[in-house]
Every structure is written in C-alpha cells, then in structure tokens.
Amino acid sequence: MDPFRNPFAPGAGSRPPELAGRDAILEMAKVSCGRALNGRSSRSIMLLGLRGVGKTVLLNEIGRNAEGAGLLVSRVEAPEGENLARLIFPEMRRVLRSLSNVEAAKQLTKRGLGALRNFAAVFRIEMGGIEFGVEPEAGLAETGDIQYDLPELFVIIGRAAQSAKRAWLLLIDEVQYLSEPDLAALIVSLHRVAQEGLPILMVGAGLPQIARLAGEAKSYSERLFQYPAVGALDPESAKKAIEKPITDEGATNAPDALAAIVEQTKGYPFFLQEWASVVWDNAQGPEIRIADVNQSYAETLRKLDEGFFKVRIDRLTKAEVQFVKAMAELGDGPYPMADIAKIMSRSQQSLGPARASIISKGMIYSADHGYLDFSVPLFADFMRRQG
C-alpha cells in the first residue's frame, strides 16, 4: 500500500499513531500534575520498563498533557557519563527566568538565579556567555556537593513556582544512567520539596533496575515515587495499536492477520510498529491479509536484528558477548547467576566484573536475588538466531 500514507512509527521515541494501553499511567500523571498545580501534595512517578516498550513516548505525552494543563515542563535525557548538575542547570535557569516574569515571584527568582550562579561556579558549568545580571546569593548552593546544593535550589524554585501559582514538571529519560550520588541528590531534592509542599514533580523513565538503584540511594524513595510498570501491551491494546491506524487510513485488516502480529510480537510496542509498518508497505491492500503478514515476517526480523538488537550487542566487549550468549543458551529468562557460571565453566565471582559492566551498559539487569534478565525483550531469541 502507499508508503507515503504508512501510519506506523517504528523508531526510538517515535510517536505512535495510536498510543494504546497507557490510559491508566497517563491518568496517574494528570492527577499528580493537577494536584501540584493546585498546591496539593503529589507524588512523582518513575516509569520502569524494558527497551522499546514505549517509555520515551509516554514521557513525551505526559509532558504535552502537563504543558496543556499549564505546568512548566523540562525534558532531559541522562546520557551515559554526564553529570546531573550540568544536565539540569539550563532547565533550572529557564524555569527561574520564566517565573521571574511573574511579579509575585520576582524576589524569589532573583535569589534563585543568584544561587544558580553559585551552583554554576562550583560545578564549573559554562554559563554560555550569557550574563545573569544578578549578584551571587551568598551561602546558597555553593558547597560543590550536589546532595546539598540541588535540594536548596529545588526549594527556591519550588517557592518561586508556588508564589507564581505555577508548578514545575521535570521529565528525565534514561534515569539508569545517572550516577548513584546524582540519583540520591535528585531523590533528596524531591523529598525536600515534597515535605514543604512545593509544586515540583518529576516523572522519570528507565530500565527496571532503577527501582533497586533508587532504593539503595535513599530508602524513602519507595514512598516518594509511584512506580507503574510499562510493559508489553495486553492483547486488546496491541490490537488497537495496529487496527486503529489502519482503519484511520481507510484500509482494513483480516482478523487473523492482526491476531498473528499480536501473538508473535507478544504485544511489545517496538515490534508491533516495525512489523505493521513492513506489512503496510508490502500489502496490496486495501485489506491486509494473513499472507501479507507472513510474507513480511522475514523482512521484519531482519530490520529488527539490524536496527534494534544489533546496536545493543555492538556495545559489548567479546567477553561480555560470551556472557550474554551463555544466558541465551539457557533458554528464556530470568537466569540464575549460578547456571550462567556453570555453562561458562567459570566461578560466579570471576564473572562479577563482566556482569557489572553489562548491567551498566543497560543490556541486562538483576531481576531478583541471584537472577539476571535481559532488558531488551525477546533478546534471547535474537542471540539464538545469531547461532
């Protein structure tokens, strides 16, 4: 069918034509945002899920909704190895500047910008040649320890937002790449503003290991955040994700054609988009049939292997590849560490560094005590396809 009209959107962070099955999470975020805006206590949210399940698009949608509701919204993605101070400095500056237009918040934003100036100095952040036009604010955010300085800034920003009757929503993607001290600082900051009833919220997204990371960073993080799991779509939602865009374009699909995609992708959003997109291009139309689906299977797999799976494994060293190969040989996860060691004829201890490194690269995560699993859905199948 006409590729120009292909509605499907395979790709990292690509907005799907139909954001199916996420109403409960979107609603949860709307409630948190609405409460913050009304000066009520509200909980931050951490979206946890495997690769390609739709965390980024959900984060973006939450951001759009929040902007529509009148919140100030910041979006950042934590790249590996970047520090939090540098990452959110421009956002804090932007938010303070925008609040400074509100008369009731002028004094506070002036102090805030002064504190931010100290912050930039102690963390050696380039201010981009733009002069603040404000004096440093003595004694605020100037220890150089992010766990002290960030909460102080959050409190000032929160008070300024409160005076202006606004709220700030901070969206952070790929939270698992934040260092432990940075994650702890973020949690402490959110805790402080929550205690003072200030209107700052965070919605974070990342791999499932964050729940544990956050717990280790600060024990009260469990109460601070809601942790909705973002997983594969249930069969109804998966069906809707494919069928609605097709009918919106005036085409149709045979029920068994749809069922085959839903079943074989197990409802994983990335796979759904990829397969549906290939089928659309290959089908004669106007009805998509089971034969179209079957004929597109090989091409879809090839695209997924090249575009989705291979990029993950390219980041591993040879020894690390051996490790994940051994996992895949054991079947589908989760995998007891003891079994991986056994199949590799190694001691668990000697595999510790490889395990830690693969986890830090976001390829696997520790699922439960002594168990590991892939953070990429259907990855074991991919490894086995490689032979």
Ligand SMILES: Nc1ncnc2c1ncn2[C@@H]1O[C@H](COP(=O)(O)OP(=O)(O)OP(=O)(O)O)[C@@H](O)[C@H]1O
């Ligand atoms: N609810 C949904 N319904 C249909 N398609 C979706 C849905 N959510 C995401 N998708 C599609 O799935 C793909 C992956 O989405 P996204 O990049 O947001 O995943 P992710 O969880 O952020 O992945 P990663 O962990 O690799 O960053 C995109 O092609 C997107 O269009």
Ligand SMILES: [Mg+2]
């Ligand atoms: Mg993402």
